[in-house]
Amino acid sequence: NAGVTQTPKFQVLKTGQSMTLQCAQDMNHEYMSWYRQDPGMGLRLIHYSVGAGITDQGEVPNGYNVSRSTTEDFPLRLLSAAPSQTSVYFCASSYFPRGTYEQYFGPGTRLTVT
């Protein structure tokens, strides 16, 4: 199993550009989520999905869109990048054995918006 994969690893965007961060998992997990990591802060939830076709907002959703057309893929779209979106982005997939979540993280995408 590849686990959770993310592409690209690094990206530089200009303000106003759009792009999609890709995330895929091959563990057949129901739950998938996107987090951002900023200096001095804990990982913050951007959007999450509890199954194909179902998405919802997390703590910091503004400026980001997601969709979940398949169990495997959960792309994160930045419609008009802003410098405040400079961050490291982690995708995670989870399942729910024994009454609690088990999360697996991807390797991260480091995004710089100039």
Add this chain to the structure above:
Amino acid sequence: ILNVEQSPQSLHVQEGDSTNFTCSFPSSNFYALHWYRWETAKSPEALFVMTLNGDEKKKGRISATLNTKEGYSYLYIKGSQPEDSATYLCAAWASGGYQKVTFGTGTKLQVIP
């Protein structure tokens, strides 16, 4: 959003020393606590999932305890080794669904050979 705090922010220990750090979280509506190990340039890797008051988990030289009534968890490392150098994250889940998670900012451990 829960207020999850970890202390200390960072610490340096000598190889062979034992150490511990703390994760504090609100005790009301508690659902689960996760500990992760996060090496530089890698992704967080799950260490423990804890749900019950009094839970104790162990993996090799690393162990964790949970007190849900007072809202804290301790992570212990016995006989620290240089390969234990990493940031240790905790994440607390409140009741109410997958989105009710808050991560702490982590404790960065450096083990000096």
